Amino acid sequence: MDFSIKSADSKNSLATIKTDCILVGVYEDKKLTSEAAELDNQGIISNALKNGDIDGKPGSSLLLREPATTGSRRILLVGLGKKPEISEKDFRQSIDAAIKSLSQTTVAHLLIALPLNNVSGRDVSWSIYSVLSAFHALLYRSDALKSQKGPSSKIQKVAFCIPSSEVTNAKKALAQAKAITDGMSLTQDLGNLPANICTPTYLAKQARNLARKYKFDIEVLDKKQIEALKMGSFLSVAKGSDEPPKFIVLKHMNGKSKEAPVVLVGKGITFDSGGISLKPGASMDEMKFDMCGAASVLGIFKAIGELNLKQNIIGIIPACENMPSGRANKPGDIVTSMSGQTIEILNTDAEGRLILCDALTYAEKFHPETVIDIATLTGSCIVALGHYNSGLFTRLDEAHDKLANDLIAAAKSSNDPVWRMPIEDAYQEQLKSNFADMANIGGQPAGCVTAACFLERFTKKYTWAHLDIAGTAWKSGTAKGATGRPVPLLCTWLINREK
Known part of the structure; x- marks a missing residue:
């Protein structure tokens, strides 16, 4: 159109x-x-x-x-x-x-x-x-x-x-709106594909297509390169599948040469069976949507390329499947993350945080101004917020309050709502392990909060926000399909940074 x-x-x-x-x-x-x-x-x-x-x-x-x-x-x-x-x-x-x-x-x-x-x-x-x-x-x-x-x-x-007096601004607004909706379409298209097509390798191919079209820099790391980086947590999830993992890094470096970048990290579990902690069969087909965080990063980069934003923006996508096999993680296993922190895996279905934590550590190398991760992370977030608001998690201090307020303002103007949730030290107690630095789950109470608290342990060196989109990334029932969220929110936030 x-x-x-x-x-x-x-x-x-x-x-x-x-x-x-x-x-x-x-x-x-x-x-x-x-x-x-x-x-x-x-x-x-x-x-x-x-x-x-x-x-x-x-x-x-x-x-x-x-x-x-x-x-x-x-x-x-x-x-x-x-x-x-x-x-x-x-x-x-x-x-x-x-x-x-x-x-x-x-x-x-x-x-x-x-x-x-x-x-x-x-x-x-x-x-x-x-x-x-x-x-x-x-x-x-x-x-x-x-x-x-x-x-x-x-x-x-x-x-x-x-009116003729507003034509210039209107043309700019139209270009921005078209870029956002085009980005949403890509995110929805990827999310709606079945997992036998949309594999980690397929996501890497789509990232390369974007890099070729919009002149982004790109790196796609394979298993050996990921091993060399000692991403033991990410690889522990990937090893249960026959599909090879990919670690995708897209770079749009169109800002000032010394300007600290924004880093967007998208969870890329292209199918989540739950692993050994197997999910119920009913609605398991919807676990093809567990890569909607990754899909949203690619959709945002499409919009970035269309608008040629004058910023330094980096996208990171750890992509793999979570499958049960003789090689898969077992409850009670302990793995070592890229940060050196050890993790006791009490539930293999809490795998998103295991791949994100290594990606968040990898983000340190870019000395970022801000890191935002986007993930279909917890069913607990759906219990808390339903299917209207995405969960927004940040630390409580001046820098993070500003980031949260800016994201909330962008959410309101883009009709892509979020609700700020707490991250406090009291919740960290639930992640204690007798055998490792932390457990990967904190029990049923406040499950989305303890998941965010887990990720927060890997983000101490930069300003960070976590978006839990488990309730908003797709719809079920007769309207089943990916929604394209939170592409409007994050594109609007990026556009607002240039004003």
Whole structure:
């Protein structure tokens, strides 16, 4: 789908623009937006309101066909709620209603003429992103491996009608929004692939494709190179599978030469059987999604490449399978991490932290400004937060409070919500082991917190945040599939760093 910006001025009025459909808004009190009023020469819109054909409530819509007073073949009215300012929720609801209505028509070219700068507390950039995000959510398809594809949207081109004074900013916002949704698509595509296709080797191939297209530096370490780095914790998980592990490092070094980089670490368990601590059979197929942290790093790098951000950003992906075999970890085994700390493995299904801890130690070599790891880490996070908020974990001090606040602000503006969870020394007590420096689980109470506390032990040399996306990276049931989160959150956070 092609998105563009169209300047609105005295020489280019809405009534003269030729298109398949113009989208305009109306309010609950039967008032027209200025754009709707411009198209209401013969009362076609105001009469629809007076007759009760549309009430202006958020989510209401009405398609007017063959309006005689415009160059458009149709006008689609959507309710925006109450004046004077539109709420975020009402705006999103109205956009969703418009897209659903249009999906049942033959409209190929759409012009959006809504009051994009009239959403409470938001600007035109936010509104443009919200529109693209809605199109992406409603039109994304996961039928790449089906012999018969589902029906695709007939909409080919979408233009935003923007006042000439705001065109420059709008074009920048559109480029950013398009990059984010393209990054989400890659993350979803990778997450939705079955584990017999999306192996560690396949992830490495996708990373190389991105590096080739966007001129990233890349390293892909194989088993012998990983062994040479003494990543005993990572390798202990990988050894149970016949699939060879890969340790993927992508580098976008487009900032100042001495600028400390941001490092993004994504959990890349391409299938998680639980290992010897085998998971129940029901819904085990969904453990192909256990690499969504890795997929999100690749999606973010696609967006980074599209936008060519002026920053130094490094992506690290430890990728392997967690399988049961004669070589696999056993409960009670003790392994030595790259940091030299020893770990007693009480549960082989708590494997994500075992591969991440070595990746977090590896990140030290870059002397990073900030490290953020992204992982489908714990079912406990779903119990705590459900499927709406991702879990955000940081230490409690000035630097980490700033990082948390910046991430929360980015989450709110990108509609990719997080909730900050505690990391305190009191929880570290649950990770004590009689035989090693730590255990890999802390028992059932506060399981997502103790998992974060485990990772925190390997992050003492830099500012760090952990995102537990176990409840938000994919959906189950009839809507089963990867969501692309937290690509919007982290892309927005990176973009905000350049402001």
